[in-house]
Amino acid sequence: MTDTKQVVLPVTGMTCANCVATIERNLKKVNGVTTANVNLSSERAVVEFNPQLTDLKSIMARVEKAGYGIATGQAEFYLRDTGDQTDLNRLASKLKEMDGVLDVQTNLVTHRVDIKYIPTLINQSDLRTRIYKSGFSLLETKVEDEDAEQHARQREIQQQLHYLMVGLIFTVPLFIFSMARDFNLLPHQIAHSSWANILMGLLASPVQFYVGWQYYVGAYKAIRNRSANMDVLIALGSSAAYFYSIPIALGILEGHVYFETAAMIITLIKVGKYLEARAKGHTSEAIKKLVSLRPKNAHVLRDGNEIDVPVDEVRVGDIIFVHPGEKIPVDGIVIEGHSTVDEAMLTGESMPVDKAIGSNVFGATINKMGFLKVEATKVGKDTALAQIIRLVEEAQGSKAPIQKIADQVSAVFVPIVILIALITFLIWFFIVPNFHPGMSEILSTAIIRMVAVLVIACPCAMGLATPTAVMVGTGRGAELGILIKSGEALERAGKATTIVFDKTGTITKGQPKVTDVIVLNPEMDENRILQLCGSLEKGSEHPLGEAIVAEATERSLSLINPDRFNAIAGVGVEGEVDGFYIIIANRLGVQISDSEIHQYQSIIDQLEQEAKTVVYVNINGKLHAIFAIADTIKPNAEKTVTELKKMGLKVAMITGDNQKVASVIANKIGIDFVFAEILPGEKAAQVKALQEKGEIVGMVGDGVNDAPALAQADVGIAIGSGTDVAIAAAPIVLIREDISSVVTAIRLSRKTLQTIKQNLFWAFFYNIILIPAAALGYLNPMLAAGAMAFSSVFVVSNSLRLRKIPLN
Amino acid sequence: MNTVTYHIPNISCHHCVHTIQSELSEVPGVKSVEADVATKTAKIVFDAPADETVIKKVLAEINYPAAD
Numbered sequence: 056m057t058d059t060k061q062v063v064l065p066v067t068g069m070t071c072a073n074c075v076a077t078i079e080r081n082l083k084k085v086n087g088v089t090t091a092n093v094n095l096s097s098e099r100a101v102v103e104f105n106p107q108l109t110d111l112k113s114i115m116a117r118v119e120k121a122g123y124g125i126a127t128g129q130a131e132f133y134l135r136d137t138g139d140q141t142d143l144n145r146l147a148s149k150l151k152e153m154d155g156v157l158d159v160q161t162n163l164v165t166h167r168v169d170i171k172y173i174p175t176l177i178n179q180s181d182l183r184t185r186i187y188k189s190g191f192s193l194l195e196t197k198v199e200d201e202d203a204e205q206h207a208r209q210r211e212i213q214q215q216l217h218y219l220m221v222g223l224i225f226t227v228p229l230f231i232f233s234m235a236r237d238f239n240l241l242p243h244q245i246a247h248s249s250w251a252n253i254l255m256g257l258l259a260s261p262v263q264f265y266v267g268w269q270y271y272v273g274a275y276k277a278i279r280n281r282s283a284n285m286d287v288l289i290a291l292g293s294s295a296a297y298f299y300s301i302p303i304a305l306g307i308l309e310g311h312v313y314f315e316t317a318a319m320i321i322t323l324i325k326v327g328k329y330l331e332a333r334a335k336g337h338t339s340e341a342i343k344k345l346v347s348l349r350p351k352n353a354h355v356l357r358d359g360n361e362i363d364v365p366v367d368e369v370r371v372g373d374i375i376f377v378h379p380g381e382k383i384p385v386d387g388i389v390i391e392g393h394s395t396v397d398e399a400m401l402t403g404e405s406m407p408v409d410k411a412i413g414s415n416v417f418g419a420t421i422n423k424m425g426f427l428k429v430e431a432t433k434v435g436k437d438t439a440l441a442q443i444i445r446l447v448e449e450a451q452g453s454k455a456p457i458q459k460i461a462d463q464v465s466a467v468f469v470p471i472v473i474l475i476a477l478i479t480f481l482i483w484f485f486i487v488p489n490f491h492p493g494m495s496e497i498l499s500t501a502i503i504r505m506v507a508v509l510v511i512a513c514p515c516a517m518g519l520a521t522p523t524a525v526m527v528g529t530g531r532g533a534e535l536g537i538l539i540k541s542g543e544a545l546e547r548a549g550k551a552t553t554i555v556f557d558k559t560g561t562i563t564k565g566q567p568k569v570t571d572v573i574v575l576n577p578e579m580d581e582n583r584i585l586q587l588c589g590s591l592e593k594g595s596e597h598p599l600g601e602a603i604v605a606e607a608t609e610r611s612l613s614l615i616n617p618d619r620f621n622a623i624a625g626v627g628v629e630g631e632v633d634g635f636y637i638i639i640a641n642r643l644g645v646q647i648s649d650s651e652i653h654q655y656q657s658i659i660d661q662l663e664q665e666a667k668t669v670v671y672v673n674i675n676g677k678l679h680a681i682f683a684i685a686d687t688i689k690p691n692a693e694k695t696v697t698e699l700k701k702m703g704l705k706v707a708m709i710t711g712d713n714q715k716v717a718s719v720i721a722n723k724i725g726i727d728f729v730f731a732e733i734l735p736g737e738k739a740a741q742v743k744a745l746q747e748k749g750e751i752v753g754m755v756g757d758g759v760n761d762a763p764a765l766a767q768a769d770v771g772i773a774i775g776s777g778t779d780v781a782i783a784a785a786p787i788v789l790i791r792e793d794i795s796s797v798v799t800a801i802r803l804s805r806k807t808l809q810t811i812k813q814n815l816f817w818a819f820f821y822n823i824i825l826i827p828a829a830a831l832g833y834l835n836p837m838l839a840a841g842a843m844a845f846s847s848v849f850v851v852s853n854s855l856r857l858r859k860i861p862l863n
Numbered sequence: 864m865n866t867v868t869y870h871i872p873n874i875s876c877h878h879c880v881h882t883i884q885s886e887l888s889e890v891p892g893v894k895s896v897e898a899d900v901a902t903k904t905a906k907i908v909f910d911a912p913a914d915e916t917v918i919k920k921v922l923a924e925i926n927y928p929a930a931d
Contacts, residue, residue, distance in 0.1 A: 068878065076926050077882045122881040736895075 140518030327844020341530025403536030455542030528807030549808030
């Protein structure tokens with residue numbers, strides 16, 4: 056068979072004709088690809104391949120490896136009702152079968168289905184059709200409408216409440232009547248009249264078929280798709296009790312009716328569902344808070360006038376006025392005015408940030424003091440806030456690997472429970488010694504114990520254990536400026552054993568700074584020397600030169616243009632400023648005799664001991680000063696390392712710098728393991744070496760330069776990306792520059808993982824203990840229904856604790 | 864250890880840099896490749912079995928011939 060398949064892929068990132076050739080060459084290297092044609096202007100790649108030798112995934116991977124991207128579409132749907140985790144898994148696998156669907160995330164809690172797809176291969180209506188065919192219905196929403204989830208949630212709560220009320224109206228009298236009769240509180244003629252049982256049946260019927268109808272529908276859908284879910288258990292359990300009672304009520308069979316049991320099962324589970332729906336609402340509170348931050352209006356300059364427009368109508372390039380106390384409507388750059396801006400809502404940083412001309416500002420942050428004129432640079436979906444919301448939503452829909460256990464168990468759980476229930480029935484009916492007075496007693500005992508087994512088994516607690524915790528955990532993270540992009544990242548960060556920090560830009564500021572100025576000649580004072588040196592270095596692009604300019608500027612020294620400037624690579628600079636001939640260089644280039652420099656050897660040694668770079672200043676042939684320049688350590692570095700070590704983590708530092716500089720910095724802040732002189736390309740290999748020793752590595756870096764190492768690590772943490780969250784190629788992004796966020800991120804991940812484990816333990820343990828209890832007859836079916844309802848509520852509430860748990 | 868710097872006029876964007884780096888790194892013996900958009904140059908550090916002929920051949924193959 057030589058069947059070939061053709062796909063059209065939308066390629067992104069092509070800028071020139073060379074790109075076309077590169078992609079084509081790369082594609083043809085894939086075994087199985089027969090032809091590849093790339094078009095620069097339409098940004099399409101037409102690829103023909105043999106599906107037996109390769110697949111879409113490898114083709115896409117190749118394009119990505121070549122440095123380009125495949126444009127993917129992101130569709131989000133809201134399901135009208137989700138059933139349980141088994142149903143959702145079935146839906147996901149149906150969708151994944153489709154060509155062009157790359158990834159499907161379903162969320163039991165938000166009812167959301169996120170589908171990543173290739174728009175040239177499949178479109179949203181295909182996806183929609185497939186969802187309907189799989190037995191689900193959708194809430195029709197505009198893709199952009201982020202309130203849809205809230206409406207859906209509100210509707211769910213309303214609906215559950217309605218069913219619950221109807222259930223209560225019939226069940227409460229039924230229950231009272233039944234109990235009163237069992238305890239002989241009713242007059243004999245009522246309790247034993249022929250119509251008493253019929254009355255109970257009449258009260259139970261609306262509960263069974265109106266309130267409980269959903270369970271029948273759910274059960275039918277599940278069975279039709281050859282799976283079984285919680286609905287099946289409830290429908291079976293309550294139906295067994297209900298239908299067994301009918302012949303008794305009609306006088307065909309002898310015995311006791313169990314209408315109240317059937318009604319109580321349904322109503323109690325509704326109580327649980329209602330509480331659960333309400334509690335689930337809180338799990339997405341963090342996101343709601345973010346969404347509610349979106350500004351509504353903007354004052355925009357149009358035709359020379361300041362007019363108010365809805366924020367959706369602001370275009371890139373618009374000039375926006377922001378008065379003191381107002382929200383900045385979109386992302387932009389300050390073109391006039393200065394102020395301080397509260398960015399806590401995005402970064403979690405409570406200190407307001409100074410803004411002046413040229414500063415970037417972000418939508419939804421609050422202008423505290425001055426008037427600002429801002430040019431819009433990002434609007435709509437591109438703003439930092441919109442990106443953060445999207446990332447958090449995606450994370451909340453993603454699965455943590457630990458959930459696989461729950462998924463595997465729940466897939467076989469329901470059939471096994473039905474089997475156990477049947478065995479229970481058979482044993483109580485046939486095997487248990489017959490000491491009951493009548494046949495009907497034996498039958499009812501057997502049926503009621505079977506019903507108890509059916510309703511005590513609760514797969515929904517298992518299904519909710521992980522996603523609720525992931526939702527609350529990631530939401531809490533977002534509030535603190537910690538973006539955790541997936542459940543997997545959360546789990547891995549919680550399990551990390553070693554944290555590796557990149558040095559430059561992560562532990563240190565990454566900008567060399569003049570730390571010492573030692574004046575050696577009384578002819579000139581410190582500031583005059585800095586002024587001259589700063590002036591000379593004005594045009595320098597060397598980091599050391601920039602440090603000198605920065606120091607001079609910081610001291611508000613006015614810089615003059617040098618008359619002559621010459622950079623000597625690897626040595627320093629020389630030139631003329633204000634009539635002075637100046638050399639700023641290392642020892643080799645400074646043109647001062649060794650014997651003169653020797654006088655200051657102890658100072659120089661001391662500075663070098665501190666891993667500072669020593670720079671010599673020769674003015675008119677005389678040594679005038681020594682500058683010591685070093686990268687400075689970020690404020691919270693030491694505290695962060697101490698905290699991490701206290702949490703039982705090993706802390707390491709990786710750097711391209713030499714051993715001496717590295718160990719000085721490591722010693723200063725208490726890092727035990729140092730990997731120095733590691734070339735940028737080798738950082739990933741170093742991380743891998745640690746992993747081979749069995750460490751679970753969290754790598755902290757700047758997210759751009761350290762991307763390969765971050766990707767190699769079990770969990771990459773990009774720090775200080777600011778609000779440009781999307782570009783950072785790491786599963787965890789710390790918006791704040793503050794390194795201590797690492798501690799918070801790890802703590803949050805650990806707590807979340809712990810919560811997931813508690814939830815799973817509770818869900819499993821509960822079933823393992825209570826199913827046998829029910830089978831042995833120690834549990835009344837009504838109690839069983841109550842206990843089952845409680846287990847889900849417990850799991851959701853336990854996850855909600857993460858909202859408040861202390862992390863400092 | 865040998866170092867050569869070639870002028871490569873075809874370099875026009877960062878993708879070109881990426882392509883040159885990734886393709887040349889696959890050549891046995893090549894230790895490091897640094898290409899630069901601004902100067903349109905690539906600095907290659909290599910050892911045997913790589914040599915200038917092989918490197919130039921690869922560059923020509925991927926449509927980034929070195930200028931003489």
